[in-house]
Amino acid sequence: MKLSFKHLINATQLTVSHVDRLIEKADKYYEKRNARNCKDLDGHILATLFFEASTRTRFSFESAMYRLGGHVVSLEQGLSSSAKKGESLSDMGRIMSHYADIVVIRHPDSGSVDAFSKYATIPIINAGDGANQHPTQSLVDLYTIYKEKGTLSNLKIGFLGDLKYGRTVRSLVTLLKQYSSTFSFISHESLVISDALRQELQESGSSFVETRDLKGTLPDLDILYVTRVQEERFESKAVYETVKNEYILKREDVHDMPDLTILHPLPKINEIDEAVDFLPQAKYFKQAEYGLYMRMALLNTMLQ
Numbered sequence: 232m233k234l235s236f237k238h239l240i241n242a243t244q245l246t247v248s249h250v251d252r253l254i255e256k257a258d259k260y261y262e263k264r265n266a267r268n269c270k271d272l273d274g275h276i277l278a279t280l281f282f283e284a285s286t287r288t289r290f291s292f293e294s295a296m297y298r299l300g301g302h303v304v305s306l307e308q309g310l311s312s313s314a315k316k317g318e319s320l321s322d323m324g325r326i327m328s329h330y331a332d333i334v335v336i337r338h339p340d341s342g343s344v345d346a347f348s349k350y351a352t353i354p355i356i357n358a359g360d361g362a363n364q365h366p367t368q369s370l371v372d373l374y375t376i377y378k379e380k381g382t383l384s385n386l387k388i389g390f391l392g393d394l395k396y397g398r399t400v401r402s403l404v405t406l407l408k409q410y411s412s413t414f415s416f417i418s419h420e421s422l423v424i425s426d427a428l429r430q431e432l433q434e435s436g437s438s439f440v441e442t443r444d445l446k447g448t449l450p451d452l453d454i455l456y457v458t459r460v461q462e463e464r465f466e467s468k469a470v471y472e473t474v475k476n477e478y479i480l481k482r483e484d485v486h487d488m489p490d491l492t493i494l495h496p497l498p499k500i501n502e503i504d505e506a507v508d509f510l511p512q513a514k515y516f517k518q519a520e521y522g523l524y525m526r527m528a529l530l531n532t533m534l535q
């Protein structure tokens with residue numbers, strides 16, 4: 232399978248057919264998860280460049296490359312590179328094209344990964360650019376929904392938490408609207424979805440509501456996608472402090488809803504009470520596990 236793009240920067244690049252084929256491949260890797268002899272990317276080099284904190288995204292991409300038989304070169308603290316000396320991202324992308332076969336990059340500025348890819352001759356994957364996009368997390372989310380619900384179509388999905396700064400919400404909504412999903416956006420009024428996303432949903436004719444009422448919305452949902460309030464993107468710490476504990480999902484909110492699936496891209500801070508982790512509805516740790524297989528599928532596909 233070949234994709235119709237070279238770099239993966241934005242979820243808008245991904246079609247239903249791309250998603251289907253990536254899920255199929257991820258599932259093949261998932262089924263063979265105990266094998267240790269995969270050589271699908273034998274001799275290939277992945278470079279990971281992280282200018283922002285990460286656990287799951289970096290480790291799952293790096294582990295994916297090793298599991299495919301390839302190698303990894305890594306920059307964990309972006310500012311230990313020549314970026315500190317003022318090198319431009321586009322120069323860095325040009326140079327990295329000689330040292331690796333594919334790059335995964337995360338950076339705090341919106342549009343930064345696009346700038347990095349400008350002169351790159353190897354595939355570049357956006358692992359998060361500021362509050363903008365995180366397309367590979369959305370692929371992981373879709374793979375998890377497929378595994379847990381058996382379908383991606385006609386689902387009722389609630390998004391809870393920081394809908395303003397959360398890049399995973401933005402990317403996932405863009406993808407899910409291709410599957411006739413119905414959306415409920417549950418947040419504090421200062422953390423509602425952007426005008427751009429609202430317009431995108433209106434133009435596509437998607438059905439959605441915006442509300443502050445978590446308890447009243449929960450019974451209608453197939454999936455609740457919880458997000459962390461993105462402290463690092465607030466202009467004022469005082470404003471963050473006023474909204475950070477607005478929603479805390481409790482066991483009693485969901486324990487009698489056996490068909491609800493609770494997702495979270497993680498890390499979670501205090502928006503989900505620990506007792507929820509032990510309910511069968513909580514699938515966020517499994518979601519992080521599925522991330523490995525989807526990223527194996529993505530690396531292999533983008534290097535074909």
Ligand code: NCD
Nearest residue numbers: 287288359365459496497498
């Ligand atoms: C998310 C991110 O970095 O946007 N984490 C992730 O990649 N799994 C979510 C977050 O940081 O809140």
